Amino acid sequence: xxxxxxxxxxxxxxxxxxxxxxxxxxxxxxxxxxxxxxxxxxxxxxxxxxxxxxxxxxxxxxxxxxxxxxxxxxxxxxxxxxxxxxxxxxxxxxxxxxxxxxxxxxxxxxxxxxxxxxxxxxxxxxxxxxxxxxxxxxxxxxxxxxxxxxxxxxxxxxxxxxxxxxxxxxxxxxxxxxxxxxxxxxxxxxxxxxxxxxxxxxxxxxxxxxxxxxxxxxxxxxxxxxxxxxxxxxxxxxxxxxxxxxxxxxxxxxxxxxxxxxxxxxxxxxxxxxxxxxxxxxxxxxxxxxxxxxxxxxxxxxxxxxxxxxxxxxxxxxxx
Amino acid sequence: xxxxxxxxxxxxxxxxxxxxxxxxxxxxxxxxxxxxxxxxxxxxxxxxxxxxxxxxxxxxxxxxxxxxxxxxxxxxxxxxxxxxxxxxxxxxxxxxxxxxxxxxxxxxxxxxxxxxxxxxxxxxxxxxxxxxxxxxxxxxxxxxxxxxxxxxxxxxxxxxxxxxxxxxxxxxxxxxxxxxxxxxxxxxxxxxxxxxxxxxxxxxxxxxxxxxxxxxxxxxxxxxxxxxxxxxxxxxxxxxxxxxxxxxxx
Numbered sequence: 001x002x003x004x005x006x007x008x009x010x011x012x013x014x015x016x017x018x019x020x021x022x023x024x025x026x027x028x029x030x031x032x033x034x035x036x037x038x039x040x041x042x043x044x045x046x047x048x049x050x051x052x053x054x055x056x057x058x059x060x061x062x063x064x065x066x067x068x069x070x071x072x073x074x075x076x077x078x079x080x081x082x083x084x085x086x087x088x089x090x091x092x093x094x095x096x097x098x099x100x101x102x103x104x105x106x107x108x109x110x111x112x113x114x115x116x117x118x119x120x121x122x123x124x125x126x127x128x129x130x131x132x133x134x135x136x137x138x139x140x141x142x143x144x145x146x147x148x149x150x151x152x153x154x155x156x157x158x159x160x161x162x163x164x165x166x167x168x169x170x171x172x173x174x175x176x177x178x179x180x181x182x183x184x185x186x187x188x189x190x191x192x193x194x195x196x197x198x199x200x201x202x203x204x205x206x207x208x209x210x211x212x213x214x215x216x217x218x219x220x221x222x223x224x225x226x227x228x229x230x231x232x233x234x235x236x237x238x239x240x241x242x243x244x245x246x247x248x249x250x251x252x253x254x255x256x257x258x259x260x261x262x263x264x265x266x267x268x269x270x271x272x273x274x275x276x277x278x279x280x281x282x283x284x285x286x287x288x289x290x291x292x293x294x295x296x297x298x299x300x301x302x303x304x305x306x307x308x309x310x311x312x313x314x315x316x317x318x319x320x
Numbered sequence: 321x322x323x324x325x326x327x328x329x330x331x332x333x334x335x336x337x338x339x340x341x342x343x344x345x346x347x348x349x350x351x352x353x354x355x356x357x358x359x360x361x362x363x364x365x366x367x368x369x370x371x372x373x374x375x376x377x378x379x380x381x382x383x384x385x386x387x388x389x390x391x392x393x394x395x396x397x398x399x400x401x402x403x404x405x406x407x408x409x410x411x412x413x414x415x416x417x418x419x420x421x422x423x424x425x426x427x428x429x430x431x432x433x434x435x436x437x438x439x440x441x442x443x444x445x446x447x448x449x450x451x452x453x454x455x456x457x458x459x460x461x462x463x464x465x466x467x468x469x470x471x472x473x474x475x476x477x478x479x480x481x482x483x484x485x486x487x488x489x490x491x492x493x494x495x496x497x498x499x500x501x502x503x504x505x506x507x508x509x510x511x512x513x514x515x516x517x518x519x520x521x522x523x524x525x526x527x528x529x530x531x532x533x534x535x536x537x538x539x540x541x542x543x544x545x546x547x548x549x550x551x552x553x554x555x556x557x558x559x560x561x562x563x564x565x566x567x568x569x570x
Contacts, residue, residue, distance in 0.1 A: 171421060
């Protein structure tokens with residue numbers, strides 16, 4: 001119960017933010033919530049199932065482009081978003097067949113290649129996508145509604161992620177992560193589950209992509225298929241702790257805060273930082289922040305144990 | 321001979337190596353059958369074929385009148401043949417409870433309903449003596465506990481046949497005694513057991529029938545007492561006098 005009330009409270013505070021006069025805070029939380037949703041939806045495939053999907057931002061980009069194109073055609077926002085997530089889900093289902101024949105590093109590489117593939121397509125399908133110059137959408141100040149929509153999608157993604165983790169489906173995903181061959185011989189429908197996980201993780205990413213472009217009124221290949229948008233959600237999930245819901249949240253807040261301070265002083269330094277963080281993580285904190293010796297007991301004492309370990313299975317000593 | 325589980329003339333070729341050559345095996349319900357043989361005799365290959373993770377090159381496996389070779393491991397598991405692994409492979413970062421719950425949720429023809437899963441998993445863990453470790457991650461367990469967890473996970477699928485692949489190797493005498501007791505308990509529940517084993521003491525204590533493999537060929541079959549006195553078996557394990565005379569330095 002504590003678990004749910006803390007998040008409800010947090011969301012009420014965030015929802016009240018625009019009325020308290022923190023206009024910069026609203027922009028900041030908007031971007032944070034977009035990153036967080038990306039990190040959390042990535043974690044269904046990357047954390048629960050153990051398949052490092054480096055191409056998760058493809059869904060974000062697809063959502064953004066579909067929404068932008070449809071908005072320019074005169075469709076309203078909801079139709080555009082609906083089309084965006086249907087297209088992304090369809091795309092996820094389509095690519096899951098060839099992609100999931102690969103495992104480990106080969107899977108990660110193939111998904112990374114997927115971004116370039118879609119990026120090259122967007123650059124060259126000039127009539128549809130505006131080429132490398134990108135496209136603008138109808139202008140207007142959408143900050144406030146976009147803010148609430150992203151908060152809503154983020155909350156929905158949390159509920160989704162939490163219920164997946166506690167379902168039979170989630171149990172199947174965990175078993176795939178641990179030993180796919182054994183999982184299969186114990187009757188886990190691995191191919192179906194892997195495809196389904198990818199489709200589920202594509203939906204929130206494409207939705208925030210659509211809302212993002214509606215708010216920013218501009219999308220270019222660089223802004224949605226760039227290295228930064230590809231890597232930052234993954235770094236956030238891994239830094240915070242993969243496979244548990246609170247991990248991506250902690251990671252997203254941490255990275256966004258660090259960015260906030262570095263960006264203004266040292267431009268582009270955050271890109272170098274991502275690489276450094278990734279290396280250091282592997283060496284010193286393989287379980288992420290939430291599983292370290294100091295943080296985990298603290299979170300549990302707050303009554304949020306459920307957010308750190310769904311099945312009481314992660315041993316702090318072992319992870320750190 | 322009964323028609324419960326039958327392996328008919330199974331051969332398996334890996335590249336140029338014949339891992340199994342015309343092996344036939346028939347198992348009666350509620351019995352314990354041992355498969356023994358020196359290293360590389362093809363025992364684990366036979367298990368992989370029975371459990372469906374490998375296809376035989378020739379021959380077939382018949383379970384209760386149904387041909388199961390070619391069905392794939394998941395369907396074989398649901399039909400009632402579960403296994404453990406020689407080198408233990410529990411789901412490491414999941415708890416003992418979850419390991420068993422995966423068997424309950426996926427490995428049965430009629431999966432256990434969500435509400436009943438925890439209670440059922442606990443019962444099974446109790447049976448193998450792991451009731452105190454339900455919330456421990458599998459990778460933190462000792463070897464004997466991991467082996468028992470694998471048995472529990474297999475039992476969770478409600479098997480009619482349990483394949484135990486060297487389940488007591490690497491254990492100390494006390495642990496072996498405990499494991500042997502557990503296996504007897506399992507048999508009493510009406511589950512047929514086929515076990516690959518190196519430790520003859522365990523085979524002698526448990527098995528009603530023993531099949532001996534050597535280089536993929538079935539060289540003997542019978543009660544444990546008959547088999548250990550069989551000349552071909554003794555030769556396979558310790559060599560013959562002629563060998564010793566011909567190659568004194570071998």
